[in-house]
Amino acid sequence: MSKVRVHNLAVSLDGFATGEGQSLEAPFGHAGVRLMEWFFETRAFRSMNGKDGGSEGVDNAFAAAWGPGIGAEIMGRNKFGPQRGAWADETWQGWWGDNPPFHTPVFVLTHHPRPALTLAGGNSFHFLDASPAEALAAARAAAGGLDVRIGGGPSTVRQFLDADLVDHLHVVLVPIVLGRGVRLWDGLESLEERFTVEAVTTPSGVTHLTFTRR
Amino acid sequence: MSKVRVHNLAVSLDGFATGEGQSLEAPFGHAGVRLMEWFFETRAFRSMNGKDGGSEGVDNAFAAAWGPGIGAEIMGRNKFGPQRGAWADETWQGWWGDNPPFHTPVFVLTHHPRPALTLAGGNSFHFLDASPAEALAAARAAAGGLDVRIGGGPSTVRQFLDADLVDHLHVVLVPIVLGRGVRLWDGLESLEERFTVEAVTTPSGVTHLTFTRR
Numbered sequence: 001m002s003k004v005r006v007h008n009l010a011v012s013l014d015g016f017a018t019g020e021g022q023s024l025e026a027p028f029g030h031a032g033v034r035l036m037e038w039f040f041e042t043r044a045f046r047s048m049n050g051k052d053g054g055s056e057g058v059d060n061a062f063a064a065a066w067g068p069g070i071g072a073e074i075m076g077r078n079k080f081g082p083q084r085g086a087w088a089d090e091t092w093q094g095w096w097g098d099n100p101p102f103h104t105p106v107f108v109l110t111h112h113p114r115p116a117l118t119l120a121g122g123n124s125f126h127f128l129d130a131s132p133a134e135a136l137a138a139a140r141a142a143a144g145g146l147d148v149r150i151g152g153g154p155s156t157v158r159q160f161l162d163a164d165l166v167d168h169l170h171v172v173l174v175p176i177v178l179g180r181g182v183r184l185w186d187g188l189e190s191l192e193e194r195f196t197v198e199a200v201t202t203p204s205g206v207t208h209l210t211f212t213r214r
Numbered sequence: 215m216s217k218v219r220v221h222n223l224a225v226s227l228d229g230f231a232t233g234e235g236q237s238l239e240a241p242f243g244h245a246g247v248r249l250m251e252w253f254f255e256t257r258a259f260r261s262m263n264g265k266d267g268g269s270e271g272v273d274n275a276f277a278a279a280w281g282p283g284i285g286a287e288i289m290g291r292n293k294f295g296p297q298r299g300a301w302a303d304e305t306w307q308g309w310w311g312d313n314p315p316f317h318t319p320v321f322v323l324t325h326h327p328r329p330a331l332t333l334a335g336g337n338s339f340h341f342l343d344a345s346p347a348e349a350l351a352a353a354r355a356a357a358g359g360l361d362v363r364i365g366g367g368p369s370t371v372r373q374f375l376d377a378d379l380v381d382h383l384h385v386v387l388v389p390i391v392l393g394r395g396v397r398l399w400d401g402l403e404s405l406e407e408r409f410t411v412e413a414v415t416t417p418s419g420v421t422h423l424t425f426t427r428r
Contacts, residue, residue: 011227013225013229013385013387013399014399014400015227015228015229173227173387175406175411175413175423176404176406177402177405177406178403179399179401179402179403179404180403183228185227185228185391185393186228187393188228188391189392189393189394190390190393192390192391197389197419198419199389199415199419199421200415201421205411205412205413206413207413207415209227209389
């Protein structure tokens with residue numbers, strides 16, 4: 001059976017996985033890039049963007065685990081674009097550009113379905129008004145036996161955790177206090193009882209936590 | 215100048231430093247001992263309780279740093295005892311027993327001052343209705359040039375952090391989701407900007423974070 005995986009989900013000490021005031025210019029709101037600095041320094045991230053160099057230690061090992069074995073992604077609408085409500089322009093292709101980094105079918109959860117988009121590099125976006133279980137069934141059918149990644153944002157990950165559909169959760173604890181934004185852990189009391197948890201701190205100062213379903 | 219220090223303050227992934235429903239029988243409420251298991255295994259904790267053995271690694275190094283150099287403690291009333299409001303019995307000596315582990319003067323913040331208590335082992339409890347700065351002045355005067363420990367609970371630590379009176383903060387991140395209780399980080403947005411932060415994970419699964427004032 002293919003696994004359901006979450007990777008590189010960064011949270012602050014106070015449990016916020018994104019800041020307040022998200023916009024096209026500020027995808028993480030007032031958090032800016034502070035949750036993702038550890039990631040931007042890795043060789044894996046740099047190579048996604050056609051750049052050489054970058055760190056090759058533990059941060060990179062986690063960053064690089066994001067892609068292999070994945071056959072489809074599920075994301076919340078807010079990861080596709082910052083709009084809310086009915087689509088003003090169905091030709092807008094999201095904020096991932098002409099060749100998004102996913103290279104698989106992507107299922108976007110939205111209460112406002114629209115026609116699918118097919119982009120370069122094996123990317124396609126499919127818009128679903130569906131429960132987590134229904135969306136997972138659609139993604140699995142498209143994943144060709146490979147794993148399904150829940151790509152975020154935090155509200156989407158929380159819904160899949162709440163529905164007990166996640167096999168592997170990788171959270172990156174960044175030692176900052178954001179104060180406001182979207183919380184990851186709300187409603188997930190005793191989540192750890194369903195998982196084996198490991199933790200490792202790296203020289204960048206972050207702590208990687210892996211939750212593996214028992 | 216003597217330092218103001220916080221030690222061994224354990225928090226969950228969702229930022230709760232104690233659970234809901236505290237009582238005489240359940241000092242951490244529904245959290246039980248889950249926030250403190252790493253501590254109970256250490257040689258430092260066991261020796262405080264007259265027991266041999268215990269771990270001698272990084273967890274123990276942090277646990278043992280709690281006492282040396284401390285000349286006074288400040289605690290919230292809830293760390294002295296679970297009562298709220300006016301004291302029903304001023305002869306009750308708190309839930310720390312006849313020979314508490316502090317061995318210094320202890321200043322208890324309360325809106326209901328009562329006569330001081332002097333117990334064995336160098337312990338005394340002084341009850342103050344005071345601001346953090348006023349309480350710190352009283353504790354420093356009693357500390358004989360040594361450091362002052364802010365002993366908790368989380369609301370008390372948060373007040374001292376908010377007033378920018380803390381020089382050294384040691385937080386222990388325990389990878390559990392408590393869901394409810396008393397949060398540490400509320401109101402402390404961007405706290406990290408005032409400190410140099412280090413993190414280290416240990417085999418017990420917790421991550422020690424030290425905040426050293428810049």
